[in-house]
Amino acid sequence: MATADVPHVSRVRATEASLRLAFQMFVADPQWLIPSMIAPVVFGLVAFELFQGAGPDFLTYAILGAGMMSMWGQTLYGSGWAIGQDREFGTLEPTVQSPTPYVYVVLGRVLWNVVSGLAGGGIVYLVVLAVAGAPPALPDPLGFVALFLFVMLTLAAVGILFSAAWVYTRYSGFIQNVGEFAFYVGTGCMFPVVILPFWTNPIALVFPPTWALDALRYLAIPGYVGFAWGFWPDLLGAVATTVVYVAVAGAIFRRVELHVLAKGNLSDY
Amino acid sequence: MLAHAGTYRTENRVSFWRTFWSNAVIAPRTTLGFMRIDFVLGTIFIIPLMQMVFFVFVVQVSGGGPSEIAFTALGNAVSTVTYSSIFSVCQTTDSEKQQGTMEHLLVSPANRLALYFGRGLLPILISLATVSVGIAYATFLFGVAIPLSAVPTLAVSVVLTAFAMVGFGLLLGGVALYLRTSIILGNIFLFIGLLLSGVNFPTSQLPPVVAWIGYGFPLTWGLAAIRASVAGDPWGTIGLLWGLVVASAIASFGCAIGLWEYFERRALATGSIAKF
Numbered sequence: 001m002a003t004a005d006v007p008h009v010s011r012v013r014a015t016e017a018s019l020r021l022a023f024q025m026f027v028a029d030p031q032w033l034i035p036s037m038i039a040p041v042v043f044g045l046v047a048f049e050l051f052q053g054a055g056p057d058f059l060t061y062a063i064l065g066a067g068m069m070s071m072w073g074q075t076l077y078g079s080g081w082a083i084g085q086d087r088e089f090g091t092l093e094p095t096v097q098s099p100t101p102y103v104y105v106v107l108g109r110v111l112w113n114v115v116s117g118l119a120g121g122g123i124v125y126l127v128v129l130a131v132a133g134a135p136p137a138l139p140d141p142l143g144f145v146a147l148f149l150f151v152m153l154t155l156a157a158v159g160i161l162f163s164a165a166w167v168y169t170r171y172s173g174f175i176q177n178v179g180e181f182a183f184y185v186g187t188g189c190m191f192p193v194v195i196l197p198f199w200t201n202p203i204a205l206v207f208p209p210t211w212a213l214d215a216l217r218y219l220a221i222p223g224y225v226g227f228a229w230g231f232w233p234d235l236l237g238a239v240a241t242t243v244v245y246v247a248v249a250g251a252i253f254r255r256v257e258l259h260v261l262a263k264g265n266l267s268d269y
Numbered sequence: 270m271l272a273h274a275g276t277y278r279t280e281n282r283v284s285f286w287r288t289f290w291s292n293a294v295i296a297p298r299t300t301l302g303f304m305r306i307d308f309v310l311g312t313i314f315i316i317p318l319m320q321m322v323f324f325v326f327v328v329q330v331s332g333g334g335p336s337e338i339a340f341t342a343l344g345n346a347v348s349t350v351t352y353s354s355i356f357s358v359c360q361t362t363d364s365e366k367q368q369g370t371m372e373h374l375l376v377s378p379a380n381r382l383a384l385y386f387g388r389g390l391l392p393i394l395i396s397l398a399t400v401s402v403g404i405a406y407a408t409f410l411f412g413v414a415i416p417l418s419a420v421p422t423l424a425v426s427v428v429l430t431a432f433a434m435v436g437f438g439l440l441l442g443g444v445a446l447y448l449r450t451s452i453i454l455g456n457i458f459l460f461i462g463l464l465l466s467g468v469n470f471p472t473s474q475l476p477p478v479v480a481w482i483g484y485g486f487p488l489t490w491g492l493a494a495i496r497a498s499v500a501g502d503p504w505g506t507i508g509l510l511w512g513l514v515v516a517s518a519i520a521s522f523g524c525a526i527g528l529w530e531y532f533e534r535r536a537l538a539t540g541s542i543a544k545f
Binding site for chain 2: 038042054177178184195
């Protein structure tokens with residue numbers, strides 16, 4: 001009866017407001033960029049040192065891998081915190097009770113994490129570039145940028161799913177801290193997934209960034225040997241898995257909202 | 270009155286060992302409370318494996334052979350000691366502040382040395398377990414050959430490294446006392462060893478200035494001692510490296526105590542250190 005009287009709430013506006021608030025909170029306490037950036041910068045430099053003399057394209061490997069790890073770190077930690085922060089601050093129920101679907105509030109936070117992860121990736125790029133002395137040769141710079149942005153979108157999809165799933169587990173900290181390297185290995189941040197044992201490949205392909213990163217390497221590194229199916233199926237797989245992630249995340253969010261309204265106990269921390 | 274004060278002091282004096290053990294037993298439930306059993310098991314069994322797999326594959330992709338892979342595997346097996354020794358120990362300062370117990374700690378008459386050593390006991394044990402499991406992975410999965418004759422010196426090197434690294438963690442915890450949070454410091458020193466301590470490539474490949482910075486970390490000397498033990502180097506070489514590890518441990522523990530005393534005085538004077 002009351003729903004008709006509820007003023008229309010723009011989802012885009014809600015997402016923008018959430019993004020803006022996430023940015024302001026980040027500015028107030030910007031330390032979270034550093035943890036997600038220090039490791040990738042170090043890994044980028046280590047990879048650069050190890051890759052030296054292994055051919056010109058390995059600079060691309062090092063930069064791409066370290067940048068990817070930066071964005072992964074931000075997704076894993078930042079997006080994982082997207083709902084956790086509401087639980088800890090005690091704002092979960094009030095936010096869920098508001099007319100705006102909760103998923104759009106979280107989407108704004110996840111988008112900010114993607115942007116800050118990109119900033120971290122940019123810093124990684126600059127550091128490795130400063131050490132290498134020259135930028136990597138890219139056959140198709142525009143295509144690279146477009147696909148890189150798409151990789152970010154796939155990470156955002158993972159972030160949304162993680163943030164939803166973390167509500168139902170007390171092991172998010174464990175997964176974030178202990179599983180960090182497993183995600184880097186499993187999605188082939190610094191090397192092609194195909195060099196891992198075959199049984200790991202199906203697990204790796206569950207994650208959209210695996211597909212997208214493989215496609216990105218096909219585009220950026222001449223002679224790259226990744227999944228045998230090549231660039232376009234990689235891209236298709238990335239789009240498909242991203243859609244599945246978003247759909248599953250949406251379903252979980254609906255369940256979370258219903259659960260909160262029915263039980264009112266999700267902020268128990 | 271004087272006699273009364275003296276009696277009072279004597280009655281409330283807690284022995285060194287009691288402080289040590291109570292901290293060793295209670296810290297895992299309080300300041301180290303974030304290290305639940307699943308987290309500890311993950312630190313011992315999963316993180317070393319994943320970190321080693323990651324860097325071994327990087328070496329493989331870059332065209333490295335079995336010797337390079339073995340070098341990297343052993344280096345990363347040892348470097349995982351930083352998770353429990355540096356990050357968790359450093360984090361205890363944050364825990365004290367967050368739980369609101371820092372003020373009470375700063376005004377307590379507890380022996381500081383016993384207090385810090387007691388808190389370091391669990392991280393030392395976890396560090397030993399982490400490095401041991403890491404070395405087992407390096408041996409059985411990545412082809413690092415360890416002769417049986419090298420095991421005693423290797424064991425001594427591992428124990429000394431774990432002690433030295435926990436000392437370094439306490440030192441950072443002392444610095445973190447003055448910071449708003451230790452997370453940045455912990456992260457920096459969690460990973461910087463991978464670059465500066467000869468974990469993935471010899472320190473001789475680094476620019477001299479950067480290499481000298483690396484020599485300031487106990488991990489550099491601990492790792493060198495472990496590599497020398499595995500390689501079956503002469504006693505003189507290993508003994509010298511042990512001496513350097515011990516020196517870095519003493520320096521770390523000493524600086525940690527010094528820092529805590531300094532910041533304690535500041536805290537009592539200004540009342541602002543315990544703010545989170």
